[in-house]
Amino acid sequence: MKIRRVALNIFAWTIALIWIVPFVGVFMTTLRPLDELIHGWWNFDSFHPTLENFASAWNHPTAALKKGMVNSLIVAIPGTLIPLMIATMAGYGFSRYRFPLRKSFFILVVITLALPQQTIAIPIFQLMNSLNLIDSYLGLILLHSAWGLPWITFFMRNFFTTIPVAAEEAARIDGANDIVIFFKIILPVALPAIGSACALQFTWVWSDFFLALILIYSPNKLLITQRIPLMRGVYNVDWGLLSAAAIIVMIVPILIYLLLQRYYIKGMVGWSLK
Amino acid sequence: MIKKLTFLVLLVAAMSLATTLTVIGPWAGTEMDKFVPVLNEFTKQTGIDIEYKIYRAEDLVNVLPAQFLSKKAPGDVIFMWANFIREYGKKGHIMPLGNVINSEEYLPGALNAVTVNGELYGSAYTGKVKPGFWYRKSFFSEHGLKVPTSWDEFVGLLEKLKNMPNLNAPIASGNGVGWPLSDVTEHFLATFGGPKLTYDLIEGNILWDSYTVRNGLEKLASLISKGYFGEPTEWTMALQQWWAGDYALYFMGSWITGMVDDPNDLGVFALPGAKGVVFGADYAFVPKYTKYPDEAKRLIAWLCGREGQTVQVSQGGHVATVKGIDLANYPPVDREIAKIIQGVTALPDLDDTIGGEFQTTFWDQLKLLWVSPDRLDDVINVIQEKAPRR
């Protein structure tokens, strides 16, 4: 029995090793000059670690990640807060009111949750063009907000249905109207769920590539994810640089994950399992 | 009196405002450092101030059409792909330059890529040559190898290299977006089909499954299938490996001279019998919506003329498209390249000139050809589908 347990432990950690080795590889490639890598990063005949690749990715002449990081934050923060607000309200509305076509509307929301971004790409491009919002963060933020609504609405509505209405009823008897009740009573209770939705929505907006690709063009406006393919652009393919860039871009969502792990997982599970 | 004075002040102010032009180009970093002196020289000579903005062609292609539609332009002189200049010249968004640029002063063919029905919509600046296969002189002398002067000698050299131990393959294959492979392919096409073939393919006068094209591609495919070309590897990595002796030959553009430790060890040869080499010039145009058409025209004529190009080539890494620049103006490593293109036809880059969906398809299909040379027929068919047709 003991042998079996040890074997299982070794097996599990081997799997963990397999999963983490690519990360180690990327780190190694970042830390070492290219000519040390041509026979593999696991080859340690010579080893001269340097942080130069991080610096050059951060200050890259055509695709500086420094700027990309700022740009992505400019998009991701409102792109998280706006839909969070609107969808929390909508989720509450769906959970508390009866009105004609309620179910149909909700099913519509769920269906939009399944859509690929490609479905809306062309009309969005034309719409934004006619609103003069191509190459503007406002357009992208609005789009991200709209795109995040379905799943946050779904998620929050499922959360609100688990909350008893007794407190709300009591407040209503005291004469509070529904809007006051929502902001004073419901929102504080919903904070953990909002936190989960916030962590996920932020990660997804940060990680988005396609919507940015069709809307943002100016070199100095490009978001951080858009700068990654440029790092392997026409005239500068450099594994060290590319790896450094990859690490910088993923560091933000990974930090969020590590700091908010509980909310993150709750969100992921709740979002899909309701 | 006061009225007159105010008017005068306003006039002077207007004039001084009028003389800041915006130039848009793709160069950043060290490339930009080599370009800015050219602009400074123009300001020194004319007193016209210039602001330089960096926009790569890939980004401009998304920005410019929308701006053109609203009769705006982000700059007064803009560097851009030739196919874009032709297309939007035809649509009337670009100022014709026939009266300020004299094509006689340029290398034969240098301005073809920006000419539509005899009207010139842009001008050629300096460029980069894709002269042929590079080798290390030290490597060749160490192994007693000679530069081939005929096709048979070339194949003989490859066979000899292939049998050498410690070599991955005779020729390094640069991967990436796809241009390193297309550069080699264009060189084969121009060598076996003649320089005119490039133009015929651009204009759609000839089919990809015609004998002429197929012949060139078959020559290439036969070399690939014999294993003379290495596996496609990210091209900067391939460069390192080639320099380290994992490969003997590498097809690359002239910018390679700035990427190796010892440029004096570099030698280069074209495929025996090549009568044209690709000369990837940078092209510039003046949008119709510039506020200062006269100054902008003056600037483009100066930049692309002998004076501007002289300043640029002396910075290294560039070759002039305008005739009559003394070789003494080039840094030593570039002189050899500048010499190569005297006496052969300067060809436009095939896929850059056509652009669009053809370019991405062409690149993608060549990646396929490089690993499956037996599928040449498929490759030709797919390319033909996306190729321009008369």
Added chain:
Amino acid sequence: MPRKRGSKYAAFFLLPALIMLAVFVIYPVGRTAYISFFDENGTFVGLKNYSKVLTSREIIDLSGFSRGFPLGALVHNIIWIAIHLPLTIILGLSLAVLLKGVKGGSVIKSIVFLGMVMPMIVGGVMINFMFDRNLGIVNAFLGLFGFQAKSWTVYPDSALLSLIFGSVWLWTGFSVILYSAGLETIPKDYYEAAELDGAGPWKTFTKITIPLLKPITVVVATMTLLWELKIFDIVYVTTAGGPGGASNVMALQMYICAFRALDFNRAAVVAVILTLFTLLVSIPLVRSVRDDKR
């Protein structure tokens, strides 16, 4: 149980979301479907665009079955599903069960989950890297068994498969987390009772764990299918669909049609076909919402 009253409040809570959805999602979807029936001059052409797209070799290339990749973007998506979906479910379930009884199981879970956290565009870079000839760990590993090193993503026969297996590495974290959460909900006494009846570990697994986790499996399968259909970033950054279209997928093909070839009508057709598949997949999701009494 929702109240019947207060429709003006309902409007306050719901209208912002519904208006935004209508403008930025519903209208564009309808518009995409609409232009898929028109040509570039705005003339109605019926299903002509559809027949053109469905017979183009970019979407379905039957000759590929005798010749080798490419088989067309749609077929590639199907292959992606055929390989990736079972692996996601099997790996997710078995890892969740395994990690439950292992020291540091939650740490291992976190490691496996890292692939889910990073942007897909970065995931693509990592996949490219894993399968590279010189830098890739895959070659180093296979080299131990005497395989010849190669860059797996540059060959038509292995490009798509490399990306698929790479995407397993990225996505398994999702199913592990979901199955782990599901395992928590199975009451311990079920297993105790089974043990008393003399059922072995395999039997408990097939008779208790799998049936009780069925709702989770439905969710995992639905979400995974949607993810597989929407694959874009990974392919864009690694092979751009090549070589010769051998790793092309529908989402990328739509982008190429729309923003490279500037053929919006053809792109709309590709988008509509892709959308139909995702709608088909989301049926269980819709059904569970419809039957939800809350």
